[in-house]
Amino acid sequence: MGASLLPFQVVDYFKPGIFPLMFLTGPLLYLYVGSLTIEDFQLKPIHLLHLIPFMLVAIHRSTIQVVPISSSPDLVENPQYLFNKVYYTLLIISAFSYWFLGLQLIIKHRKKMPLYFSNYTGKNSLNWLIFVLSLFLIVFLASFFSFFVNNILGLAPVSYTTLPLNLTVFTFIMVYFGINQSAIYSREKVHSKLRHQQLSPEESLPKSGGALLSDEQIAALSALVKNYLTDKKPYRNPDYNLQMMADDLAISRHKLSHVINSGQKKNFYKFINQFRVEEAKAMLADPSFNHYSVLGIATECGFNAKTSFNRIFKEETGLTPTEFKQTLERSTN
Structure with missing residues (x-):
């Protein structure tokens, strides 16, 4: 110019x-x-x-x-x-x-x-x-x-x-x-406060000998992942990603992705949001959270937008969060 x-x-x-x-x-x-x-x-x-x-x-x-x-x-x-x-x-x-x-x-x-x-x-x-x-x-x-x-x-x-x-x-x-625009993929290892101070599953499980994990390893790692998500609830962080989970569990991301895709028959996005929806359902059913708006509950559970919360919630339950709440209120009356 x-x-x-x-x-x-x-x-x-x-x-x-x-x-x-x-x-x-x-x-x-x-x-x-x-x-x-x-x-x-x-x-x-x-x-x-x-x-x-x-x-x-x-x-x-x-x-x-x-x-x-x-x-x-x-x-x-x-x-x-x-x-x-x-x-x-x-x-x-x-x-x-x-x-x-x-x-x-x-x-x-x-x-x-x-x-x-x-x-x-x-x-x-x-x-x-x-x-x-x-x-x-x-x-x-x-x-x-x-x-x-x-x-x-x-x-x-x-x-x-x-x-x-x-x-x-x-x-x-x-x-x-x-x-x-910030970096999309982490350039260095993420050190999470939730990191387990226990033996890495890759060290405690027998080696499969091949590139893929054995069925026993997949089952054991799937159980570990579920327990970790249930106990620590890291999905409440809206920026949570696969690398964070891999760092917390001391598992290579490639193996962790294989475990989620093969063991849970879901990709990481659907797998984590399934836990978020379950958390949201529990909060909607809990009277102590009646003062929370739908957006407030969505934020507490790790969703980053009300529209995505409504869409994913309906995909999992067949109802919107508001309809789910109304169904609970009718059943208690």
Whole structure:
């Protein structure tokens, strides 16, 4: 945006100009999405391959007679603009390829969410990022298409492109939401106050010898998990997740996930919310909690929103919390 406001062409003083930098938009967006959705994400030397388009365009523009991207696209009077057409076509391919790859990462993450989280929030579901990517698609598709038709295909003259403005707005939106986005997956081991001070089940049980646990181990660990949830009630924490449980029980998360999925025939999300619903039913039936609102009970049991509480409660009982309460009152009268 700043280059568009300058009273001179950037390429007059710096041959590559700022155009090569636009090839970093897609890779940076993709790596940022990866840092949120891929557990234990780390930048690796292989990620430097994403810089190849940027480097090639920058080097090529340094070795030829450069014309501004905003100059006339007429190849008769401005033959060097041919390279700009090639650059811009490659930029469109790059931008939408990385948009698609970023969306794939989010989809994979959302499919894994029930295996790791006990509540869905705007931050761990990345709803804002889906919104931003959708905005990117709509706004940039219109801008790219307009510029491509006018400057690359030469079907009509254009005096101004909204691409610099779109890139600037997109950057500020990403920065605003990104500052408020915390890490989704724990980067280091969580030390919970509920951690058991007893022998790890993996040490006390016989080894199965294979990659999967034996039926005896699954049964023993399932009983341990149920007792732990019943006694300690860690699910009252709305941010409770599989890693916290694994740390509390000193079991590898992979084995714990296998125990819950195989032993309970449920994913982590449904398993934990089943205990929350049972806790809510007990509170609704207890007269000492009559002064609590539905939202108050939901919060006490670990739900993070009234809507999700009503939905999950009805899935488990066939009734909403209010209907359940009314049923109890009618049965006692």
